[in-house]
Amino acid sequence: MTRVLVVEDDPQLVRALKINLHARKFEAEEAGTGADALRLAAARTPDAILLDLGLPDMDGVDVIKSVRRWSKVPILVLSARHTSEEKVRALDAGADDYVTKPFSMDELLARLRAATRREAAPTRADRPAVVTTEDFTVDLAAKKVRRGExxxxxxxxxxxxxxxxxxxxxxxxxxxxxxxEVWGPTYSENTNYLRVYMAQLRRKLEPDPSRPRYLITEPGMGYRFEP
Incomplete structure (x- = not known):
């Protein structure tokens, strides 16, 4: 059964969406905040996300950006924001579709089916929400790193x-x-920045920072992560 995460803080709309999704054989789960949405997206790996932009704790565009760091799950925006600028912001952040409120439930579900069909192709390659090595764990959704406890x-x-x-x-x-990507075009030649920050990361993450196991330097070219 296709799993859909409904991210919306309007209880009446959530109820209507869940009723219609269940009637069409979708499995629906809800989140009323951006933080809950990121937690559930990482833990439950939904097949699609229906996302309102006007969440109580954060902008929906920031939710899109966070999810896109580790997943290609289809994201359909449901929003009362009608301006082209808002639509462009959401689509540029990684949304797959944008539906303005009020909307036709039949049209929304047709768009949802189309998005999940595209994503069901064999080329799907979602990144994991958590990257685990023998020495540390990186939780991309929560933006946390742990070494042991x-x-x-x-x-x-x-x-x-x-x-x-x-x-x-x-x-x-x-x-x-x-x-x-990290510092911007003004710093595109400042390779000393990379050396300093990579050294800091190795001190925090590598068992032996002088002989890195995970954060590898390719001299004159760049860096590579070996899990």
């Missing part, structure tokens, strides 16, 4: 750098790409 505190820059590497396991990520 201890939480490893990372700066936002350290986290961003680690996140890019662990979501591309075994692949070389170039110095330029890391600098552009």
């Amino acid at each position: 201890r939480t490893v505190r990372l700066t936002p820059t350290e986290w961003h750098l680690l996140e890019i590497l662990v979501t591309h396991p075994g692949h070389l990520v170039s110095q330029r790409r890391l600098l552009l």
